[in-house]
Amino acid sequence: MTVFGRSHAISETAVLPLRVGGALSWRIRLRGVAVSVLGLGLLALLMAMNMRIGEIEMTLAEVVAGTFDQASAAHFVIMELRLPRALTGALVGAALALSGAIIQSIARNPLASPEILGVTTGASVTVVAGVVFSGSVYGGTSGLLSTLGIPALALLGGLVGATVVYGLAWRRGLDGYRLVLVGIGVAAVFTNVKFWLLTVGDVNDTGRAMVWITGSLNGRGWEHVVPTALALAVLVPVTLLGTRSLDALRFSDDTVVSLGVRTNLARALLILAAVLLAAVATASAGPIAFVALASPQIALRLVRSGRPPLLCSAIIGAVLTTGADLIARTAFSPLELPVGIVTAVLGAPYLIHLIWRAQKWAQK
Amino acid sequence: MLRRNRVSATAAAPRLHGLRHRRFSVLLTLFAAVAVAVVLSVTIGSKSVPIADAWSALTAPTGSENDIIIRSLRVPRTVLGVLAGIALGVAGALMQGHTRNPLADPGLLGVTQGAAFAMVASIILLGASSLLVYIWFGLAGALVASVAVFALGMVGGRGGPTPVTLALAGTAVSAFLYALTSAIVLWDEQAMDVFRFWQAGSIAARGADVVWQVLPFILVGLVLAATNAPGLNALSLGEDVARGLGQNITMTRTVGVASVTLLTGAAVAACGSLSFVGLIVPHLARPLSGTDHRWLLPYSGLIGAALLLLADVIGRVVAPPGELEVGVVLALIGAPFFVAMVRRRKPVRL
Numbered sequence: 084m085t086v087f088g089r090s091h092a093i094s095e096t097a098v099l100p101l102r103v104g105g106a107l108s109w110r111i112r113l114r115g116v117a118v119s120v121l122g123l124g125l126l127a128l129l130m131a132m133n134m135r136i137g138e139i140e141m142t143l144a145e146v147v148a149g150t151f152d153q154a155s156a157a158h159f160v161i162m163e164l165r166l167p168r169a170l171t172g173a174l175v176g177a178a179l180a181l182s183g184a185i186i187q188s189i190a191r192n193p194l195a196s197p198e199i200l201g202v203t204t205g206a207s208v209t210v211v212a213g214v215v216f217s218g219s220v221y222g223g224t225s226g227l228l229s230t231l232g233i234p235a236l237a238l239l240g241g242l243v244g245a246t247v248v249y250g251l252a253w254r255r256g257l258d259g260y261r262l263v264l265v266g267i268g269v270a271a272v273f274t275n276v277k278f279w280l281l282t283v284g285d286v287n288d289t290g291r292a293m294v295w296i297t298g299s300l301n302g303r304g305w306e307h308v309v310p311t312a313l314a315l316a317v318l319v320p321v322t323l324l325g326t327r328s329l330d331a332l333r334f335s336d337d338t339v340v341s342l343g344v345r346t347n348l349a350r351a352l353l354i355l356a357a358v359l360l361a362a363v364a365t366a367s368a369g370p371i372a373f374v375a376l377a378s379p380q381i382a383l384r385l386v387r388s389g390r391p392p393l394l395c396s397a398i399i400g401a402v403l404t405t406g407a408d409l410i411a412r413t414a415f416s417p418l419e420l421p422v423g424i425v426t427a428v429l430g431a432p433y434l435i436h437l438i439w440r441a442q443k444w445a446q447k
Numbered sequence: 448m449l450r451r452n453r454v455s456a457t458a459a460a461p462r463l464h465g466l467r468h469r470r471f472s473v474l475l476t477l478f479a480a481v482a483v484a485v486v487l488s489v490t491i492g493s494k495s496v497p498i499a500d501a502w503s504a505l506t507a508p509t510g511s512e513n514d515i516i517i518r519s520l521r522v523p524r525t526v527l528g529v530l531a532g533i534a535l536g537v538a539g540a541l542m543q544g545h546t547r548n549p550l551a552d553p554g555l556l557g558v559t560q561g562a563a564f565a566m567v568a569s570i571i572l573l574g575a576s577s578l579l580v581y582i583w584f585g586l587a588g589a590l591v592a593s594v595a596v597f598a599l600g601m602v603g604g605r606g607g608p609t610p611v612t613l614a615l616a617g618t619a620v621s622a623f624l625y626a627l628t629s630a631i632v633l634w635d636e637q638a639m640d641v642f643r644f645w646q647a648g649s650i651a652a653r654g655a656d657v658v659w660q661v662l663p664f665i666l667v668g669l670v671l672a673a674t675n676a677p678g679l680n681a682l683s684l685g686e687d688v689a690r691g692l693g694q695n696i697t698m699t700r701t702v703g704v705a706s707v708t709l710l711t712g713a714a715v716a717a718c719g720s721l722s723f724v725g726l727i728v729p730h731l732a733r734p735l736s737g738t739d740h741r742w743l744l745p746y747s748g749l750i751g752a753a754l755l756l757l758a759d760v761i762g763r764v765v766a767p768p769g770e771l772e773v774g775v776v777l778a779l780i781g782a783p784f785f786v787a788m789v790r791r792r793k794p795v796r797l
Contacts, residue, residue, distance in 0.1 A: 192548065193614070193615060194548060194551070194614055194615075194618060251786050251790065252790075254790055260549070261789055261790075263549060264549060264730065264785075264789045265786050265789055265790070267549070267726060267727075267785075268727070268782040268783075268785045268786040268789065269782065269786065271723045271726065271727070271778045271781070271782045272778050272779060272782040272783075274778070275647070275723065275774055275775045275777070275778035275779070276775070276778070276779075278643070278646050278647040278648075278772075278774065278775065279647055279771070279772065279775040281643045281646070281647075282643050282644055282647050282772065286636055286639060286640055286643075287636075289639060289643055290632075290633060290636070290639060293629065293632065293633055293639070294633065297629050297633075372622060372625070372626065373622045373626075376618065376622075377619070377622075380615065420630060421629075421633070423626070423629075424626040424627075424629050424630050424633075425626070426626075427622040427623055427625065427626035428623060428626050428627070430619075430622070431619040431620065431622050431623035431626075432619075432623070434615065434619045435599055435616055435619050435620070438599075438612055438615055438616060438619075439599065
């Protein structure tokens, strides 16, 4: 079941070694560097546009001036409304994509995503239950929501979901294939409980819950930026240290062991990182659909590497989410779509285009 | 299992005989399980009917209350459950065989989301309001979506789409359609109301006319599936080997996809998204059958039917006076069972 498609065999692109000293060294793909730089440039452009557009249109100069002039009216709009929202989008997208890249590498399956770790589905159940049973206005004041809040509820659900999957899949070590199968089973339970909860509630509550489970960046503030940024700051270095293990884990367990990688430890730590990334991201913006699945596949095809590249996936995830948010805000303005609807509408055709092109490549 | 097959083929005849004997006895056991499930489904419900009364209602109806319940409610519901269970189980096994991916469910071709989108769109655009109308739209949406996915996978590929391409193209199209569906249901409250119940999945309150509507599609799909099994066995050795064995790969893939589309499209249009059956049932059937699709397909169909009916019966009695949707019950009992099985033995890999 080597399932990353034909594209990886196509070309061996230029690779530079980066040696820090001791055991710390990475292989740097020039193509990966190019994709990352272009991606970051595009991200900066999209974020700048996101800052300009809204109820009060601003030029780029006004945005810059307003950022530093604390007395101006624009300062509040930029620093308290638009910047945190734009940052949340970029960070959440990066975290989801990185999580997806790790899981797809470990499971050796392009269809794997944080969903099979029980994170996003677990979070959906707790949040839908919270919204439906408290019967309050979204994020409002009554019952369970006032004491816990939706992000806390989501974080709780995500971590519980992941613990269940992890615990059930662990049996004298963690087998990638068994993890996937257990993940399917647990995700099925969570998803159907979510469906059932949606049929139980009032149709208005259902609508509000639907917005959350689609993923939305509406009204996100600094309280959403900080946890996601912290999680990324800690977990990105950790996963980059695990790159070598991740490369090795593509092979069969016997090969991996003989390459000197402690399979169970490496797998457990990497999965833990993926779970935390997805859980924090979901708590901030809901399980934004498709980012975790598509970004690693898009990055894989752009970089033409053997498995989803981690940093590039994260950057693509940020670009995809930020771009989608821009469209979500402007396409039907003044009405605003949940960003999760747009990520799929935007990401799906591009992924299809890449698959299609890779296939043509393979013909030559 | 393949390896075991080959050994048994070259080894002494008695072992081969034993294997076949075992397979037939498993098949009979599964038939018996479906028969039991049918009897339970006809007799148990918010009003229980003794077996003798149920029998007389079928053979010599007198127009009593029990006769009406049996003939107009229980029998169509049971028949639909059997049909949908067989269709989804077989489609799931086919889909996982073609993509060689344990995560593949029959909805992977975009069938489920195609059906959902067409139904929701028919509500908001054409004001459709009855189940019989939705079903046609659902069926049409399922067919169009899967043809689109298959065409996308085909483009540029010689000898049919590769499994990965097909799976990813299907996922991408599904995500796209799901996004559009979400946009509509967030917009329109009536569409949301239909959609959320459709999503939960149910075989209740569908009359005999619904059964007749989907029956031809399921029958054609099953015939195609039966002809697909030997080709799929060859394909599971790898495309190159299959080609060397004289397989027409494009043909095998096309027939497989057509079968999955018809089976799944008919089932989800009538019962809602019960994708769990197609996803889990092949994993339950594979330890019994091995990877030989000539046995895996019938096993999966029968297990699917038995599971769906039993889940439906449980859903009728657990939450009186109401009922729990069959999709929810399926996941709640099926999934823990499935997880336990995965943990207990080494999974049969695709």
